[in-house]
Amino acid sequence: MSVIFILWLREVKKYVRSRVQIVASLGGPLMYLGVLGFGLAPVFQRAGEGSYLQFMAPGVIGMTVLLTAMFSGIAMLWDRQFGFLKETLVAPVPRLAIMIGRTLGGATVAVLQGTLIFVVTLLAGFRPVSLVAVPLAFLVIALIAVIFSALATAIGSSLKEMQGFQMVMNFLVMPIFFLSGAIYPLEGLPRVLAGLTRIDPLTYGVDGVRGLLTGRTHFGVALDVAVLVGVGVLFVVAGAWRFSKIEA
Amino acid sequence: MRGRTPFRPWCSSVVSDRPIIRVQHIVRSFGAVTAVNDVSFDVRAGEIFAFLGPNGAGKTTTIKMLTTLLRPTSGSLELDGLDPTTHQTEVRKRFGVVFQDPSLDGELTAWENMDIHGVLYHVPRHARRVRCEALLRMFELWERRKDLVKTFSGGMKRRLEIARGLLHTPKVLFLDEPTLGLDPQSRNQMWTHVRSLRASEGVTVFLTTHYMDEADRVADRIAVIDHGRLVATGSSPELKAQTGTDSLEAAFLALTGTTIRDESATAADQMRQVARVWRR
Numbered sequence: 001m002s003v004i005f006i007l008w009l010r011e012v013k014k015y016v017r018s019r020v021q022i023v024a025s026l027g028g029p030l031m032y033l034g035v036l037g038f039g040l041a042p043v044f045q046r047a048g049e050g051s052y053l054q055f056m057a058p059g060v061i062g063m064t065v066l067l068t069a070m071f072s073g074i075a076m077l078w079d080r081q082f083g084f085l086k087e088t089l090v091a092p093v094p095r096l097a098i099m100i101g102r103t104l105g106g107a108t109v110a111v112l113q114g115t116l117i118f119v120v121t122l123l124a125g126f127r128p129v130s131l132v133a134v135p136l137a138f139l140v141i142a143l144i145a146v147i148f149s150a151l152a153t154a155i156g157s158s159l160k161e162m163q164g165f166q167m168v169m170n171f172l173v174m175p176i177f178f179l180s181g182a183i184y185p186l187e188g189l190p191r192v193l194a195g196l197t198r199i200d201p202l203t204y205g206v207d208g209v210r211g212l213l214t215g216r217t218h219f220g221v222a223l224d225v226a227v228l229v230g231v232g233v234l235f236v237v238a239g240a241w242r243f244s245k246i247e248a
Numbered sequence: 249m250r251g252r253t254p255f256r257p258w259c260s261s262v263v264s265d266r267p268i269i270r271v272q273h274i275v276r277s278f279g280a281v282t283a284v285n286d287v288s289f290d291v292r293a294g295e296i297f298a299f300l301g302p303n304g305a306g307k308t309t310t311i312k313m314l315t316t317l318l319r320p321t322s323g324s325l326e327l328d329g330l331d332p333t334t335h336q337t338e339v340r341k342r343f344g345v346v347f348q349d350p351s352l353d354g355e356l357t358a359w360e361n362m363d364i365h366g367v368l369y370h371v372p373r374h375a376r377r378v379r380c381e382a383l384l385r386m387f388e389l390w391e392r393r394k395d396l397v398k399t400f401s402g403g404m405k406r407r408l409e410i411a412r413g414l415l416h417t418p419k420v421l422f423l424d425e426p427t428l429g430l431d432p433q434s435r436n437q438m439w440t441h442v443r444s445l446r447a448s449e450g451v452t453v454f455l456t457t458h459y460m461d462e463a464d465r466v467a468d469r470i471a472v473i474d475h476g477r478l479v480a481t482g483s484s485p486e487l488k489a490q491t492g493t494d495s496l497e498a499a500f501l502a503l504t505g506t507t508i509r510d511e512s513a514t515a516a517d518q519m520r521q522v523a524r525v526w527r528r
Contacts, residue, residue: 002367003367006368010356010360013360017355018355078519081516082349082350082520083353084352087365087368088368089317091365092337092338092369093337162518247318
């Protein structure tokens, strides 16, 4: 337990200390919120879908959590060769404890970053329909964070070269974001795209957060949560398995 | 390779005849490449043992096998009577290690790096405090304990890694190229520290280096490895006598030849290059 706690604490301490990184990683989501949020608003309004800001704010929160969580896992690749990870790999503690500590730490950081962008969306004019639902929405955000931290751990444990990072960003992280329905409604999509959005875990995450914060949902919050929990268990097991196979 | 060491009660009291590390006929292959090929040696408790060899000779691979990070393809290993492949956790409690590449967390302070290590090795809270302070003082880092490690010089980082590796009072300390990239002053200071460790901690030191002068200065015994094979073992005077040379450098060249080793770059080498650029 103390091992999990100290490794979790390490991730959180590092996050709080890296102010530059906090501000820098807000850049991407802010761009989407500012440019797309306001740029597409008139079209969205004219199509009879209501406020686009209201629609995409949960998507931008989801994006922030996705990027932060994935990044913490990719950083592991560097950490393994030039950092602290090797120190933990030779310690007389089970690999599983290390993996859980790191993954929970990465997930916590992602939730903190998501909270920050949530505040930004409030400043930009986003209004949740009920305050009671906000803590529930954060439970869904926490699920998204755990899923992608675990996925990042699995990938970080399997990759050998830094070049792989670019691959992961272009062929995994960006598609996960663009296919998630974060920036467009899931209704009336072409069949292929609709199929792809359904196999993207982030789709259910964004839909769940959106359902709780704005009342608009495609699958229903219950189904969203069920899928997220299922995928979460799967990814945590996969992450733990890959992590146990690291030969430094 | 000598067999069982004879009982010699007149030997110095610090170095015992009991082997703390026994390596017998280990082989490790990566695909078609055999990095370590039928290597056998003993390290006695309390001695400073140097593993000397050119780049790519198999030094780091051997350390990784002894420190439970790699499994040998065949052969047997023993550390303090335990097999690292089957008694992983027990063996890990018994050694400290400083890897070739840094393994400190630069975003944390020196104290935090030490403290986390203590938690990972289940050192009780009070003992952890006392020991952290003693080691940080010994390695002249106490004044800087609250500073982030990323602000430390290369020599200070290495000292901190050694201090950390000793926190859980290990029986063996592995040092993989501990002076690589350090200036002569830091190297000198490093070896002074390492030699005084045996007196103060009674720890066995297993180090790798390709600097002959360093092995000559600090090691009780030296094993020369080349192309994954052990080519000679003995004290510095023994190696010189064996090769009929007057310096360890000449003995080393006589044993390993003068051709320059061109290793193919691994993923880790590529990352090291990137790291060098980023550090500027």
